[in-house]
Amino acid sequence: MTSDEFRVLTAVEMGSKNHEIVPLSLIAQIAGLRHGGSHKIIGELAKKNLVSKIKNAKYEGYRLTYGGYDYLALKTFVKRRSVYSVGNQIGVGKESDIYIVADENENQLALKIHRLGRVSFRAIKSKRDYLQKRKSASWIYMSRLAAMKEYAFMKVLYDNRFPVPQPIDQVRHCVVMELIDAYPLRQITEVKDPGKLYSDLMNLIVRLAKHGLIHGDFNEFNILVKDNGDPILIDFPQMVSISHPNAEWYFNRDVECIRTYFRKKYNYESMLYPQFQLDVNREFDLDVQVSASGFTKQHQQELEAYQAQLNENQDENVTEVLQLSENYNDDVMEILNEDTNISYPDLKEHHENVSKSELTEEESNNDSEGL
Numbered sequence: 001m002t003s004d005e006f007r008v009l010t011a012v013e014m015g016s017k018n019h020e021i022v023p024l025s026l027i028a029q030i031a032g033l034r035h036g037g038s039h040k041i042i043g044e045l046a047k048k049n050l051v052s053k054i055k056n057a058k059y060e061g062y063r064l065t066y067g068g069y070d071y072l073a074l075k076t077f078v079k080r081r082s083v084y085s086v087g088n089q090i091g092v093g094k095e096s097d098i099y100i101v102a103d104e105n106e107n108q109l110a111l112k113i114h115r116l117g118r119v120s121f122r123a124i125k126s127k128r129d130y131l132q133k134r135k136s137a138s139w140i141y142m143s144r145l146a147a148m149k150e151y152a153f154m155k156v157l158y159d160n161r162f163p164v165p166q167p168i169d170q171v172r173h174c175v176v177m178e179l180i181d182a183y184p185l186r187q188i189t190e191v192k193d194p195g196k197l198y199s200d201l202m203n204l205i206v207r208l209a210k211h212g213l214i215h216g217d218f219n220e221f222n223i224l225v226k227d228n229g230d231p232i233l234i235d236f237p238q239m240v241s242i243s244h245p246n247a248e249w250y251f252n253r254d255v256e257c258i259r260t261y262f263r264k265k266y267n268y269e270s271m272l273y274p275q276f277q278l279d280v281n282r283e284f285d286l287d288v289q290v291s292a293s294g295f296t297k298q299h300q301q302e303l304e305a306y307q308a309q310l311n312e313n314q315d316e317n318v319t320e321v322l323q324l325s326e327n328y329n330d331d332v333m334e335i336l337n338e339d340t341n342i343s344y345p346d347l348k349e350h351h352e353n354v355s356k357s358e359l360t361e362e363e364s365n366n367d368s369e370g371l
């Protein structure tokens with residue numbers, strides 16, 4: 001990518017803060033290039049799928065694609081030396097894509113790209129003020145919020161010795177973290193000691209709550225189980241504080257998820273399970289620490305409102321999906337790798353895992369729709 005192309009792409013991102021469709025004249029102005037110059041360059045970016053031209057607009061306008069936003073984020077990671085190369089995709093969820101990446105020393109890491117608004121936000125009839133203000137570029141904003149939240153919680157948990165991946169870096173809608181060499185519980189057919197895992201997990205739920213936190217999506221897809229049987233918890237964008245008005249409901253749902261899974265899958269049922277009123281007495285305030293870290297209460301509310309609306313509009317919001325090409329991710333990774341002139345480390349070992357985790361994620365989405 002030429003430096004002028006990069007300028008123009010950055011200009012589109014900046015313009016997106018106030019415009020859902022960014023007029024070319026504004027792009028040219030921000031980029032500081034002559035109108036004719038920007039016109040040619042934006043055409044190149046559109047060919048590479050980093051921006052898309054919006055037809056039917058009153059003026060010539062463009063929108064950043066996921067690919068364009070990915071590119072900008074990855075470029076920053078490379079600059080900060082958190083990431084050096086991008087490898088295989090190992091997971092795809094409704095609201096994220098997971099890749100294996102590596103740093104300069106060929107340490108393999110996991111890159112989680114948040115994709116809120118994979119389903120267009122415009123299809124959601126917003127009643128809430130702060131979201132209405134944010135309607136333009138909302139997928140960019142919401143995806144970034146989710147990444148900020150995930151990173152903030154993961155950091156506080158990791159620093160307090162909870163079994164979570166080590167957070168490495170966060171930029172825009174992306175989080176880089178430790179790659180855990182383990183599969184989700186869902187994919188593990190045989191657990192040596194279900195009783196021990198069950199109590200480890202319940203203890204984890206209680207320990208979190210004593211620290212002021214509820215995971216909110218504590219299920220067999222978000223628990224990785226290592227060879228030695230130890231669980232690692234992932235996926236934090238829906239965490240809530242135990243001061244949340246519905247804390248008890250979230251807490252019970254997490255507990256119930258585990259009970260149900262163990263009953264169905266391992267025919268394991270225990271009389272013992274944690275109860276919010278009895279077992280949760282706050283001892284620490286990690287929830288407060290998180291809001292001090294930059295992910296504020298306001299951010300939390302915005303994300304919650306977004307998630308609530310998604311749930312309210314489950315049928316409608318399938319109608320419009322943001323403009324993307326099918327293989328935009330490959331495009332971006334290719335451009336990035338050309339740019340930085342890097343070679344892939346040997347990621348073969350993980351390659352065969354790809355299809356497996358994709359399969360499970362699909363099942364995961366089906367499952368969760370019923371809730």
Ligand code: ADP
Nearest residue numbers: 091093096098110165178179180184221235357
């Ligand atoms: P989503 O929000 O889409 O559910 P998750 O964070 O749960 O995303 O990740 C989806 C899948 O990707 C997980 O089920 C797991 O298989 C894999 N994964 C995510 N993070 C890691 C990691 N740090 N190490 C290894 N695998 C991971």
Ligand code: MG
Nearest residue numbers: 093221222235
């Ligand atoms: Mg998950």
